[in-house]
Amino acid sequence: MQRIIEILPAGSWPAAAATEIFVADYEGRHRRRMVVCLQSEEKVLLDLEHARLLHAGDGLKLEDGRIILVKSLPEELMEVTAANSLHLLRLAWHIGNRHLPTAIEEHRILIRRDHVIADMIRGLGGHVHMVMAAFDPESGAYAGRIGAHQHENGHAHHSHD
Known part of the structure; x- marks a missing residue:
């Protein structure tokens, strides 16, 4: 089973490069670890350190270089x-x-x-x-923010460079 090795944020990659599509509602796109069932019925593994919401337009890069387009199910x-x-x-x-x-x-x-x-x-x-x-809610204020790191207790602290 192929593994997802990188999440490419929407707009940072050419969506026309996608070779496959993953469609899910909000709950189905907000995970840490899951087997992702693609439209072709192929299954790939998502295994992240922390839960995160996959947004519409994100790309899921596989080990073999293919990119999966994420779509939001209404x-x-x-x-x-x-x-x-x-x-x-x-x-x-x-x-x-x-x-x-x-x-x-x-x-x-x-x-x-x-x-x-x-x-x-x-x-x-x-x-x-x-x-x-389609439900694609705002990310949290510190989601993916450079200069902040997340602790297990859920509190973010900022680095002061």
Whole structure:
């Protein structure tokens, strides 16, 4: 079984170079170790030191040099909208305060289905609609950041050069 040896961030490689495709929802793309089943039904091994989210457009480089394109499978999500951009920004703050995986776009916020959060958003004057969409939430503030290192307790510390 081929192993994935490198994750190429979306936009850092030519997607036309992909020879295979991996499609999964948010849960299926957020892993540390798993057997990845490709569209051709070939299976490859992902074995990372820490769990990470594979984003749409990322490339998974195999030992033999092939590159697999990661795609997001549409899933049922809550689309949050607001009266104006300031109101949407305030709703984003409240969602962020609950540490929820969140995809932020110019005129909407996408989050996973949660009736308690939906009630909170409506109570704050926001609008919630169920939509089918690919979910590619923001990475954490320290994800992949140069100059920061992660400890087993989950706290990041910055190097001061």
